[in-house]
Amino acid sequence: MNRMDPMDPTTRPGAAPPHHGWYLLAFDSELTEEITPLAIGGHRLIAVREDDRIRVLDADCPHRGAHLGHGARREGDCLVCPFHGKRIALGDRSRTWSVREHPVLRWGEAVFARLGDHPDGDRGFERAVKAWAQEFPLVKAVTLPVAVAPEYVVENAFDPDHFKAVHGVPGTRGMAARPGDAGELVIEGEFLMQTSPWQDARRLEEVRWEAVRTGKVRWDFKPRFHARAFSPAVVVTEFGPAHEMQVIVTGSVPTADGGCLARVAIGVRAAQRAALPALIAGSEKALGEDKVVWEHLNPYARPRYDARDAPVLAFRAFCADFAAAATAAAVEAVDAAEVTR
Missing domain, CATH: 2.102.10.10 (Rieske [2Fe-2S] iron-sulphur domain)
Structure with a gap:
């Protein structure tokens, strides 16, 4: 993904060529x-x-x-x-x-x-958008420049452990990755939470005090997490129970300096529109927390993956498939150009 595409006159020296x-x-x-x-x-x-x-x-x-x-x-x-x-x-x-x-x-x-x-x-993205668009119209949530390779932004959906370490999610369950029917990459599982974050503040406080008083934490709210990456730069996540589900689209556009522009958009049903300001604020907070980690990564460090990184490795293989296709197309085009000289 970091080699120049010799067939593409719009790709400038010094910039990583974008994938298809x-x-x-x-x-x-x-x-x-x-x-x-x-x-x-x-x-x-x-x-x-x-x-x-x-x-x-x-x-x-x-x-x-x-x-x-x-x-x-x-x-x-x-x-x-x-x-x-x-x-x-x-x-x-x-x-x-x-x-x-x-x-x-x-x-x-x-x-x-x-x-x-x-x-x-x-x-399968075009067909999926048609299924989502009418019921979950997207609104702008966040646009944020980030000094990190663009694939890290979408990779977050396939990194279950970061939800707890970075964002304070109590726990997750399942979170296994698999190929989708149209060649997209899917990860699905549950978040383990004491109560819905959409509950009123009084109820949230009651649940916290109950856990302190009894010394036991009850995971009474287990929202569904279902994310589909359609490219290394776009992932769509369905989050929450069916009656209050939100659709979150996360994207990253590479910039010429090697970083990217991260974008998040959110879609909810008409009955949930009142929740949008809180959801947008939550997205801004979460992306800001991610940015701190991303911009202090050592890109030259050799990763030591373990079993819990299986979804991350699946996503990296998914990205490599796009890169291989782009490279093959570039080589084919150069060969064709040589023949016509």
């Missing part, structure tokens, strides 16, 4: 202009607004590499390059000058984009 697959690229509120410059690592992109539609395309003019997100103007289904005035078609590869268009999914306030056309790139 889905990214939580932006929130709708971040795309305020008709043409917005974006990036995934060294891969430069633009988002183009067309009324309620958002299109995501490569940003580099194919003529001399000018960034179409800085100074280009829209004319029909083309952008006029700010450098030499060439008309660059949007996604129409039959035209002499054009830029590649990438698949986009919108789910509430979140805008997802998928890089590459690898057949395994979707991993």
